Every structure is written in C-alpha cells, then in structure tokens.
Amino acid sequence: MTPSVTENASLIVIDWGTTNRRAYLLDENGNVLDTRRDDRGILNLDPKRFAESFHEFIKDWRDKPVHELPVLMSGMIGSRQGWHEAPYVTCPVRQDDLVSALIPAPGAENCSIVPGISLAPASTRNDVMRGEEVQIFGAIGQSGRDSGILCLPGTHSKWAKVENGQLVDFTTAMTGEVFQVMRDHSILGALMNKTSAHDKKAFLEGVDAAAGEGGLLAHLFAVRANGLFGRLTESAQTDYLSGLLIGHEVRSLSKMYAADAEGILVVGSEELSALYGTAMTRLNLTYQHIDGAIATINGIWTLWSARHAP
C-alpha cells in the first residue's frame, strides 16, 4: 500500500457478519481505496476480544498522526452476541432514522455501529435484519428510484419493500439454510454428488417443480424419488434441490410483495444473484442485479454523508 492511500482516506466501512468480516477504505468521494476480508465473524471470536481484533484488522489504515479515521460498522457485530448491542429500529424506517440511532463502539475512538431493523411490535409477524438495511438503502440509491421490491439472497434471504425512500416491510426466508441442512443432514444427501459442476437444466426443473401441487414438504421427497428412478442423476440432484427451494422462495415472496413490471432489485454476490435471476426469468419476473458489497459501501457512505449534512 502506498502512503497516498491513507492520505486521501475519509471513512472506513466494515461489514461484520456471523462468519466473516469485510472492510473498505473510502476516499473523500466515497470511492474505494483499499479492501480486505477475513474469517473473524462474531462466532469465530472471543467476545472479550472484539475491540482488540478490530484494531488489529485495520490498524495500518488508522495509523495517522493527527486523528483516527472514522469507522462505521454494520451486521451482526451490533447484535446481542456481538461487540455491543445496537437496538433494532422498527419499520417504517428512513435512512435518517438509522443515522439517529448509531451506537458508539466501546473502546474504539470515532467508531459507530449501524442498528438493525425489526418489524413494529404491532405487526402480525416478527422479523429482524442486521446488515441488509444498509444494502437496501444503498441499492435503492443506486437504482435511481425511491420505491421498489428488493431480494437479498443468502443463508437467510431477505425480501424488502421500499416506498418513497422508506423501508416499510420485509420478510426473511430460510432458503440457504434449508438447502444446507437438507443436503448435509437428511436422506436426500445420501444419493447426491455434492461437488459436481452446475447443472442449469436440473436447476430449472427444480424451479418448475415448485409450481406443482402438494407443497414444499412433498416436493422435497421428489428429489429422492426422481433419483431412485433415474430421472435425476446424482450430480443433478443438488441443483434440482437448489432450484426447487429458490423457486419456492421467489414464487411466494414475489407474490407477497406484488413485484411488478419495474422489476426486482437483486442485491448480492454475482454467483447467487445469477441463480436467482435465472429463476426469476423462468417465472416471467424482471430483475436488476446490484452487487452486494457495492450496495453496502454506498449505503454506509450515504448514511455517513447524511450525518454530516447541515
């Protein structure tokens, strides 16, 4: 790293999750000067060592003579199991509401945690997010719109509805985790080849199967029955299961949020977003992909800029 990199820096953004953390060094225009990541998610760290591990992670970026560079962190680091609990802000939420609810991290100068969001206590449903809230505001900003339906695929996928710049509702689907436990801990895994190359045909068969009668609990057994009768090879079963689950998620949630012709904003990694895009196209839904890391950076940058606005 050249000395000039930290010279122009103005903010450090950290997306600190359950299993990993990613850091971005931004210049005074919000452009990325440097990035890094490691596997010190909150579950991989001694809770007493959050502050120490934080300093180690970005020490060289903050090694300035005059002052400590400001840091904003989002994700599970603000949960009860994290460094310091940042209580949920309840829906509906504007970006300004997050700014007002920033929580200082104990033992670190000029470093704050972005709170998560929950549904209002009066809602018929309960739901929570931490980390996705900055991606949602970042993605909405990038899209040039102030309303839309967003899908953030993952272990716990989030679907969100934004109206006039306000996050008004969201729902979590356990798609990624159900995929993992069914593959690794159920009878479905017994016949599977789990390491084969992606089989798009099998994935689309799974997406289509989600439309059938009987519901997800019945559709899951078809993975095995199709395998027993040679309709799905061992290498095709993983992708069929993936398509089946993503198909169920996209069908149910796009219907719940009445995704319209303007299209769904899919915010995530290139690989996972491509799978969701394939399923959405199959289901005659339009979508636009926004990189999840860029959405995080843009979301936190906008939040930071708003904090300094007059």
Next chain:
Amino acid sequence: MTPSVTENASLIVIDWGTTNRRAYLLDENGNVLDTRRDDRGILNLDPKRFAESFHEFIKDWRDKPVHELPVLMSGMIGSRQGWHEAPYVTCPVRQDDLVSALIPAPGAENCSIVPGISLAPASTRNDVMRGEEVQIFGAIGQSGRDSGILCLPGTHSKWAKVENGQLVDFTTAMTGEVFQVMRDHSILGALMNKTSAHDKKAFLEGVDAAAGEGGLLAHLFAVRANGLFGRLTESAQTDYLSGLLIGHEVRSLSKMYAADAEGILVVGSEELSALYGTAMTRLNLTYQHIDGAIATINGIWTLWSARHAP
C-alpha cells in the same frame, strides 16, 4: 407363552422397517395371539444375516413338528438394501395385485415379502412406498368403505387416494424429517428447549401460521423471530415448529386430494395421529383414526386370505 398359543396359530406377520421390526402371531381368524418387536431394522443388521436374524426373531413361534408356519413380511425388508428386492407394483393397484407379486424370501421356507408401490412411469411425479400399502388396504377394509383419502403421518408421511378398492395415487411429504433436521441442525434449534411437555397452544399457533403469506421458507424463520421477541418461549418453539410443518402438510395435501366431508382416515400411532387430528380439526377437516399396527395386521391378513381364496 402357553403351548396352546402356537397350536392355534396360522400366520406370522412381520412389519420390518428401516430402524425397527414388529412381529404378530395370528390365529386362524386373524386374531393376535402374541406380538414382539426389536430394533433390528434393515439399517441395524449385516445384510448377510437377514435370514439368520429372521429365524432367531420368531424361532419359538415356528417350532412346530409338522410344518413351518407361513410368514408374510412388509416394509423396507423388500427394498434393494433389504433381504431380497421385491420390485414395485405400479399404480393403480388392487390388493389382488399385491398377492400376485409376493416374492419368496431366500433361505426361509414358506416366507414371502409384500412388494412396495410406485407411481406409474408415465406420471408427471415419481413417488414410492414400502409398508404403507398394506396399511392402506387394511385401513380401507376397517373403515367399511371402498374409497377414501388416507393420511399416514411419519418421518416421510404418505397421503393416498383409494377409489373403488384401488389405490390410484399417493404423495410423500418429508414433514417428520424436516422437523428433525431443522430442530437438530439449523439455527432454529439454538433457542429451543427440546424436552419440554407438549404445548398445544403453541402447536395451534404454528398450524395457524401455515396459512400466512410468504410460504414455508419464510414461516420457518418466524420460529426464531418470535423467540427473539418473547412471543414464543424456548419450550413453546418445538411445538410451534411441529404445528407449522404439520399445518403446511395437511393444508397442501388435503387440498391436492380434495378431502371431502367423509373425512380423512389417519393411520398411525396414537400420539402422532392425535397431533394430526388436532391440526385437521383446526382446519375444519373431519378425520377418523385407525391404529397403524392394526391396519398392518388387517391388511396382511386380508391379503393372505385372498391368496387362499378359490
């Protein structure tokens, strides 16, 4: 056991499954003279020792001077991983079709295996059963009807449609196994008290939640979110999850098979059938419980009697 018990015996029925086996000694009218069970399911035995273990299991029942008592076996013992594969009979299936397809067990005199059933290759779905087929014909016989919708709850629940004495269609739902893997291998288990007494209120809340928007993948996360906000105690979460999954199964499958006012025949253990009955009542469905073991005995007895009919 008194000597008179084997004197009046005419048939031995064995329900030989994946983890357990149960045997019933029947008199010449199909009444039960004696029963026994152990944990020597096909997965708990060396495949080379099926014949030997079979003889050990019922040796005293067959110890007659003149001839060996006939034995009929159903369940996974007839699968590829069992003693000897009994190829699936394809739907539609009458009880007589099972009689014609009985397979002799190698190395055991006068002992046959009842085949399983699969959907026809031309069907849009694939599905299989082994063991439930005799329960279905047994339960239909007990009900005094020749048509009906049946639900056989379990690790892999079966729903079946019988028309004019013929099994015409069936579907497997992975309800029991999904419950186990989500409880034992997902994040939902982290907050659960898994050993608490049954909480009927929480079970019914789960059944009701299955009616909500968003689909099963979203409803699953509500188990955790409701726990985080104290709407479900740790001891209530297991029953809520159970109600949610059984609610999804019963709603989807009763709709698929258009269960009508005549009611669903629920065939299984008292405990599990009571849970399904509670869910069905909540969903305004009528049902009649038939004991699973008795359905097995009656099904095989009728099958055996048909074999000897002129």
